Amino acid sequence: MLSFISFSRPTDSTYHQSTRHHPDVEGLMDVDDDDLTGSEPRLTCPGETITSSQAFMRGHGTYVDKEDVIASVAGTVERVNKLVTVRAIRTRYNPEVGDLVVGRITEVQPRRWKVDANSRQDAVLMLSSVNLPGGVQRRKLESDELQMRNFFEEGDLLVAEVQAFFSDGAMSLHTRSLKYGKLRNGQLVTVPPILVRRLKSHFISLPCGVDLILGLNGYIWVSKHMKDTDQGEEGFDAEAVYSNKNEDIDNATRAAISRVGNIIRVLADHFVPLTDSLLLEAYEWVIEQEGDAKYLLLGDAGDALVAAMSVRG
C-alpha cells in the first residue's frame, strides 16, 4: 500500500539553517574564505566533484577518484579544518559506542535477541548483556536461555546503549542499567536520526507528567512520567522491569502524551533539530493556544508552532 504525502510545502528555511551546526563547531566552519565555506550551506549530489584530495581529507559521504574528492550522497557539504564530509539528510542511523538507542525486538535467537534500531543491520542484544530480574549478578544458565521470551519477546520496545561493534559492523547493545530495559506506558515517534543531537541526558522529564527518551537512532519514546525509585541496584522490582502490562494512565496524561508526540511530529516535518528546551517551549506554546492534541496536525497550526519557536530560538 502506498501512501503519498503532500507535495513539499515551501517553508521558511532560515530557521534550520541558523541551527545547522552545533555552536562549538560553528566557529570552525568558517576558517578561511574559499569555495567550501560560504554562509549558505552548499548542497551537492552523488558524483559531483567537491575539491581536490591533495589539500583535503575525505570524510563520510565522499570517495576519492584520481585526486578528486567526490560526493557519494546527496546532502550538505560540511568542513572541519581539512576534513570534508557530506551529510545526507535522510539516511540510516550510524551507531557509535555509548549512544542511547530505542529499538524493537525482531527475532529471538540462541542466547541473543535481534533488534531493529534503524541501522543498516539489525542490532544484537546478547543474553549476557541484560540484567536478570531480581538484580542478581551471575552467569546466565541454560534455564535463562530457555526463558528468554519472558524477558523480551518479538515486537517489544526497549531502550539500550551501544556497547560495541562486531567485526561485520553490526552493533551490540546492553541494558545493564536500571535506566535501560523494556518500554511501556507510552508511544513511539520516529523522526530522521539527524534531528536528534547528542545531549547531556537523553532522558527528559517534562513538567506535564511526560517522560521522553530521545534515541539517537531517531526513535523517540514518549511515556507517562515514572516516579524515581530510590532502590539501589540490588533490590529493583523484578516484575516491573520485564512487565508487559501498562499501568493505569489517566486521561490528562494520555492527552499530554499525544500532544508531545504531535509536537515532535510537527517539528520533524519542518526539519527542526530536537532539544529538551525546545520541546519544553513548544509544549508551553501549545498550552497557551488552548487546542486539543490533534489540533497541531490540522491546518496551519504546525507552521505557526515552528514560526513561534524560531522567534524564541
Add this chain to the structure above:
Amino acid sequence: MAQSAGDRRRINGPEESFSPVFDDDEEDIKLKTQRSRAAGDIRPIFLQPGLISQANGSAYIETDKTKIACAVYGPRQTKTTTYSEKGRLNVEVKFTPFSCMRRRAPIRDAEDRSLAVSIHQAIVSSIRLELFPKSTIDVFITIIENDGIEGCIASASVAASTALADAGIEMLGLVSACSAAIVGDDIHLDPSEAEARASSGTVILACMPALDNVTSVWQSGHMTADMALKCMERCHERCIDIHSIVAQSLLEHRTAA
C-alpha cells in the same frame, strides 16, 4: 487451475474481456508516430523525490504519459543467514492493472522480471555495495501508466537512482538513462509505444554523466553497428540534460525539507 483464480483479496474483474482492437491502417500508424517534437527531443520530465512517506527514499517520475513511482527500503539486514561481504540490490517491478492498453492481471509475469533485470543492471554499478555487508537494498517500482516499454525502463532507472539518493545511500554518481528507436531512417529519442512498435530497433543507454561512465546498454531489433553507435551518442547527450534535472530536483527537495 488453482492459479487461474488469481488473488482472492483483490477485485479481479472478469476473467477475459477485451475491448475490440482494430487493425491500424497505414494512415493511422503515420498519424500516431508523428511527433509533436523534434526527433532529438525527449518528452518533458517531472521528477519529485520523497513522495512516499514510509519508504527510506522515494521518487515519482512522469514523462508525458509514462508515470512511475519508485520506493527504496534499506539498507537493511538480509533475511537469509548466509554471510555476504557486499550488499545486495533487489529490484522489483510491478504494473498496475490499468497501466497498459489491455488490463494487466496483478500477477508477476516474465515482462516484470526482464524489466527488473535491465533496471538492476542500469543502477547496480552506481551503488557502493561494498559499504553494506550483509545488507539488502530493496527497490520497488510501480508503473502507474506505461507508454512504451523502453521509456519505462529509462524513466524507472532515473527514478530509482533519484530515490536511492533521496534515501542517503552512498553512490558513485547519479544514473540517468535515455532510449532511442529507429523509425525509417531517423533516430527518434524517447519513443512512445506507437513509435517503438513501428521501429525496426531500439537502444536504451544508462550512464553516470558526472563520471562519464556508461552503466548499461540494451539494444534490441536489428540495426547496423553504425546506427547503434549513433543512437548511443544521441542518448548520451540527452542523459547529460536528464542528469541536471535529477540533480536539481534533489537539491530543491533538500532546500524545501
